Amino acid sequence: MRRDFLKKIVVATTTLTLGISTLIADSAKWPEKLTFGVIPVAGSTSMKENFGPLTKYLEDSLGIKVEMKLAGDYTGIITGMAHNHIDFAYLGPKSYVEAARRANAEALVVEVDGESGLPGYRGTIITKKGSGLKTLEDIKGKKWAFTSSQSTSGTLVPTVMFSKKRIDPKKYFSKVIYSGGHEASILSVKAGKVDAASTNNLDFNRGLGKQWTKDEFNVIYTSELIPGAPVAIKKELPISLKMALKGALVSYKDAEGLKRLKNKGFIPGDDSVYNSIRELIELKKKLKAQ
Structure with a gap:
């Protein structure tokens, strides 16, 4: 299943610079299980209901076990990534900026709002x-x-x-x-x-x-x-895994799953999307110092 999915990603990615043989070899480095952290925007029951279908979809798409992990606060997810207890995570824009700084997180996709259709x-x-x-x-x-x-x-x-x-x-x-x-x-x-x-x-x-x-x-x-919430992954994980996860997220079209998330899915994104958040953080510091 993993090999077939990688081939689909290769075909779909026009800017791909790695060959299929390189990707297949790289996929041998994939972990047996991925831990998916989700910031606690709601109670644990609601979080499991909202993000459960997406977690199951990613597990089926990638062909490896994906376990959702919740924490008591946003910092718990960031700390989990920093200590390699979480492989990838759904984060808020500010918590992503902090995870990029502290936990070597790399944004893959940006969430699209269900009402406006904007990222x-x-x-x-x-x-x-x-x-x-x-x-x-x-x-x-x-x-x-x-x-x-x-x-x-x-x-x-x-x-x-x-x-x-x-x-x-x-x-x-x-x-x-x-x-x-x-x-x-x-x-x-x-x-x-x-x-x-x-x-x-x-x-x-x-x-x-x-x-x-x-x-x-x-x-x-x-x-x-x-800027929409990102899904971010640890930078040091295999590039083939990052590409596969990004492709799976962008391809997520399950109507019931998206209804629970109240979004229209995900589009490709990167770290630069969140520079405006870094500017807000700096502005907050300057205003506080005045």
Whole structure:
């Protein structure tokens, strides 16, 4: 199965510089099992439901065992890659930048948003419908939730926005928490445990009809387009494996699987896609120093 899949990749890749014999020889270096890390944007049950079909598809396509691995926070996935416990991972843009720096991660593909069809998504700030909280001014003095320190839409993007507006969250809000994931933040707003939270349209849509409905929330802020989430692999793994995984991800068209992910699949991508995120990180540092 692996040999047949490699041949398909060779035919489909017009920019290929390695010959088929080289690739077949390289495939002998493949590990017997791959560990697929997924950042915890939702609870473990939701994560298994959403990413389970993709994991099974990759296992069948590559012809080797693929095991999904979850962690308690974003940093756990990055650390897992750094210590060679995770071979490839679904990451957020900021967590990818950190994984590239700390864990020698290499972006293969970029996620395509299910609503816009663009390789990106938008950060949002939400409040509970009926709360009367409809603007950034309204949530002053209220309870606020970021997600993880490594989250792009859940922390980096709103922090830069706040800094530009001269808002210090620790002073502006009565309480600031880190929920750990987007699902947790959204459910905290729904339950009234916090008054407002930062999340994004993609992860919000993943819980629609299961955990919440649109009419339970106000969206009081929407960011500019953020580069789509990447799937990244350890650079030192065989090039034939990286090519095969990239080809499999780009070819993923299972309707039910994509419905669970709330995306339209993946397109080829590379590290340069996330330079804008590196610029945001630097801007955050400069704004904080002012």
